[in-house]
Amino acid sequence: MKPQILVVEDEDALATLLQYNLEKEGYTVAVARDGEDALMQAEEATPDLVLVDWMLPKVSGIEVCRRLRGRQETANVPIIMLTARGEETDRVRGLDTGADDYIVKPFSMTELFARIRAVLRRIRPGLAEDVIEAGDITMDRVAHRVRRADREIHLGPTEFRLLDYLMQHPGRVFSREQLLDAVWGSDVYVEARTVDVHVGRLRKALNNKEERDPIRTVRSAGYAFDVNA
Amino acid sequence: MKPQILVVEDEDALATLLQYNLEKEGYTVAVARDGEDALMQAEEATPDLVLVDWMLPKVSGIEVCRRLRGRQETANVPIIMLTARGEETDRVRGLDTGADDYIVKPFSMTELFARIRAVLRRIRPGLAEDVIEAGDITMDRVAHRVRRADREIHLGPTEFRLLDYLMQHPGRVFSREQLLDAVWGSDVYVEARTVDVHVGRLRKALNNKEERDPIRTVRSAGYAFDVNA
DNA sequence: CAGTCAGGCTACGGTTTTGTGACAGCACCC
DNA sequence: GGGTGCTGTCACAAAACCGTAGCCTGACTG
Helix, strand or coil: CCCEEEEECCCHHHHHHHHHHHHHCCCEEEEECCHHHHHHHHHHCCCCEEEEECCCCCCCHHHHHHHHHHCHHHCCCCEEEEEEHHHCHHHHHHCCCCCCEEEEECCCHHHHHHHHHHHHHHHCCCCCCCEEEECCEEEECCCCEEEECCEEECCCHHHHHHHHHHHHCCCCEECHHHHHHHHHCCCCCCCCHHHHHHHHHHHHHHCCCCCCCCEEEECCCEEEECCCC | CCCEEEEECCCHHHHHHHHHHHHHCCCEEEEECCHHHHHHHHHHCCCCEEEEECCCCCCCHHHHHHHHHHCHHHCCCCEEEEEEHHHHCHHHHHHCCCCCEEEEECCCHHHHHHHHHHHHHHHCCCCCCCEEEECCEEEECCCCEEEECCEEECCCHHHHHHHHHHHHCCCCCECHHHHHHHHHCCCCCCCCHHHHHHHHHHHHHHCCCCCCCCEEEECCCEEEECCCC
8 A cells, every 4th residue: 555645835836846756656645735734634544654844834844743743643653844954953853843854955856755765664664665574475565466375366456455455554453444445545435345355356366275364354343464374 | 887885884893794795795895984984985986875884983874874965976875774773762763864774783694685685776776787688588788689589679769668677677567657757758748558559569579479478467557577487 | 043144255247457450640761 | 752660549359357236154142
């Protein structure tokens, strides 16, 4: 699943530039124009990372940081701060902003990408990884390949995304609704039972006879991917 | 052309060990004993990758990072950080960025090699080799020739560049848009489906009957060149 | 033990995505 | 002016994939 980034930037040109480049780099991007907007959006769909400008109308970048940190669901979301040269490091550093990193404008996209990768990897290992392994199952997200015990597994796009998501959060149980949101997208409407069918297809593709089924059904709750041997 | 690595490490024993092993692995290695030295050396001969210890006399590893990033010529050079276990805490976290990857001491050479390969592959795929081989396909970028199993393959300019790009990043899946950007140029406007047509032509030229098709279609994602036999 | 319910499974019509042959527009070269 | 080699687009056919309904089984309830 593509990491989702919330960009909080009031300057149109920069916001657009960031969105364009980040999407090209493979992230899903949402843009908020001011602090209030940012907090609302973060509440609706928790992003994997927030990129916030230090200077913002209404609610300052710092304040956005604080509030995000203060809320249960967003407390652990990594934050990268954008600062202009004059707003300088010491002050930013000294304040306990709760930001995980900051970058000084003007910056190169390459540098920004590097930092994003670094932060994501540190906070949520696995999210930024190219390859996920669990037991004898390997998923290569760059090559778009899944293999189990040396044999290649062919999956359709949806099955691929589904497995990706489940492996991303091993052991955790997801309701059908959560899976629909995460894998299908929060905007499409499909029958909840459709998830069952895809889980079924996934299982058939994944499991040889005599192999342990890595997908656990939790009655009246949902499904989970189990790491275990 | 062997990739050139600049090792920045003040501890003699480790520096020597790294140099020895990296050279054995096929890299050209330069060693700097402190941050100043590193910046100087990086300026003289831009390395393909920098391996820098977090703890350094005079100029800290972080500072080396920042300065490298700040300079035009070295802004895009990938950096891998060496950190000791204790240093990996909050203070470091807030600052440590700008590096593309980090590795915690003590580490195994195998692990280090893997990360170096990964970073190099990501940042600078196929350091401009003159000849690329994959399976029974050979591409000579200087002579502009492609052959498969002893027979000469004739390709049009676009097909050539397309194959070139794909072979440059074996296994990796590219969307039609990415391929258009990379092969056609980010400024021209052509239909995304045009990629399909060229892939088709490329396949027809490349594959005899009974030969494995090296180009893999990934439904709703794009195409990839697979090395495999 | 009968009733109820959640989840497994299959079949199928419909939709989306990809493969491909045909064609017209160019540039270049006799 | 008539070839020749490439290219981008289109239209159509084939293939792959999707979502839903319906039936079935096995588990839980009282």
